Amino acid sequence: MLELLFCSLLTILPDYLFRRYGQGRRIGKEITLYSVWFELRWGITACAMLTIGLITVVFYNHPSTTNATLFFRAVPIMPENRGKVAEVFVGLSGRVEKGAPIFRLDSSVQEAAAETARRRIAETEAALVVARSDLASSESKIQEARSDLQQAQDELRTKQELMRRNANVVAQREIERLEVRVAGKEAAVNSATAARDTAQIRISTQLPAERDSAQADLALAQIDIDKTVIRAGFTGRVEQFALRAGDLVNPNMRAGGVLIPEEAGRSSLQAGFSQIEAQIMKVGMVAEATCVSKPWVIIPMVVTGLQDFIAAGQFRGGEQLIDVQQIARPGTILTFLEPLYPDGLDGVTPGSSCIVNAYSSNHDRIEAKDTGSVKRVALHAVDAVGLVHAMILRIQALLLPIQTLVFSGH
Known part of the structure; x- marks a missing residue:
């Protein structure tokens, strides 16, 4: 409407003034409701063409969109494992601090596993005590076996010396018996030494390994016990939390809130923004926004990021081919905007619908030395018509509460 009124001042009004004062035609006489087109056809045609051109220039170089909102992240509240709710620490809605408990699952199975691991650790400690006692006993048996071996060896040497001096003093059978006895004593020493080595291996390797394994099982059980208490990963608000004690929860089915x-x-x-604005939208562009949750306020903003892809073109591999005709609506260019001032979005409810205008600036091109005079004037005009869009946004901000409360039927 503003574009039409502006263009009519440059086309229809001069045409009418010429008809009225140049040709002497008067409204109600020569210029009537039925002859207005014939009398003012040049001004009306020029007005229509100029209005369409102006609207095209304004909306192309200074894009606008009503598809704007403040997206926010919502994290589902769910445990890692399924179980029965034993205790709830928050209500249906409320604020929680980081690390605060939200609800707790029944941990009887995990606590039983932890107690089993503790008993295994105690059992292993007791086995270490017994193994040390066995090691001491093995040392004693080795000493005893060595003493018996030494005695058998001395007796054998004595008999062998006597036989060497006088073969008739000691019988050959006695020598053989003593040699067999020495071999048996040596075997007893080896057996006692092996028993000692076994006890040492149990003390230094086997039992510590069993103890470490039991301690690892205890740590794992303690982790599982800690997992039964679901805590807030960050400070925020819990919403739609309807779990109560006795409810069964399963992370594969639904979240608790x-x-x-x-x-x-x-x-x-x-x-x-529309796809046709792809060549216009740039990082650093100045923008303005007005939101439904904060009416009658214009928020200065700046474009900080542009998504390189249009979401409507995405697909996931499957057993069926994708037909482009199946895309019902063309996608838009996702643009990220931040307020120019730190408190710019104060009072705007996250998730609120907004209207956004972005304004292109050709200042660098105008100041460039290789830009001609005609082009500079045209670029100045393009930047100047952004004022029309700014006025439209302010009118929208002014009428937004009336449109929402009166004409929307709410």
Whole structure:
């Protein structure tokens, strides 16, 4: 409407003035409701063409969109394992601090596993005591076996010396018996030594390994016990939390509620502009926004990021081919905007719908030395018509509460 009124001042009004004062035609006489087209056809045609051109220039170089909102992250509240709710620490909705417990699952199975691991550790410690006692006993048996071996060897040497001096003093059978006895004593020493080595291996390797394994099982059981208490990963608000003691929860089925971070949706705004604006939208562009949850306020913003892909073109591999005709609506260029001032989004509710205008600036091109005079004037005109869009946004901000409360039927 503003474009039409502006263009009519440059086309229809001069045409009418010429008809009225140049040709002497008067409204109600020569210029009537039925002859207005014939009398003012040049001004009306020029007005229509100029209005369409102006609207094209304004909307192309200074894009606008109503597809804008403050997206925020909602984290589902769910345990890692399924179980029965034993205790609930929050209500249906409320604020929670980071690390605060939200609810607790029944941990009887995990506590039983932890107690079993503790008993295994105690059993292993007792086995270490017994193994040390066996080691001491083995040392004593080795000493005893060595003494018996030494005695048998001395007796054998004595008999062998006597036989060497006088073969008739000692019988050959006696020598053989003593040799067999010495061999048996040596075997007894080896057996006692092996028993000692076995006891040492149990003390130094086997039992410590069993103890470490039991301690690892205890640590794992303690982790499982800790997992039964679901805590807030960050400071935020719990919403739609309907779990109560006795409910069964399963992470594969549904969440118990959602946890919204405290800063979610309060730092940036996301807007979807038409695909035709792909060549115009640039990082650093100045923009303005007005939101439904904060009417009658214009928020200065700046474009901080552009998504390189259009979401409508994505697909996942499957057993069916994708037909482009199946895309019902064309996608938009996702743009990220942040307020120029730190408190720019204060009072704007996360998730609120907004209207966003972005304004292109050709200052660098105008100041460039290789830009001609005609082109400079045209670029100045392009930047100047952004004022029309700024006025439209302010009119929208002014009428937004009336449109929402009166004409929307709410």
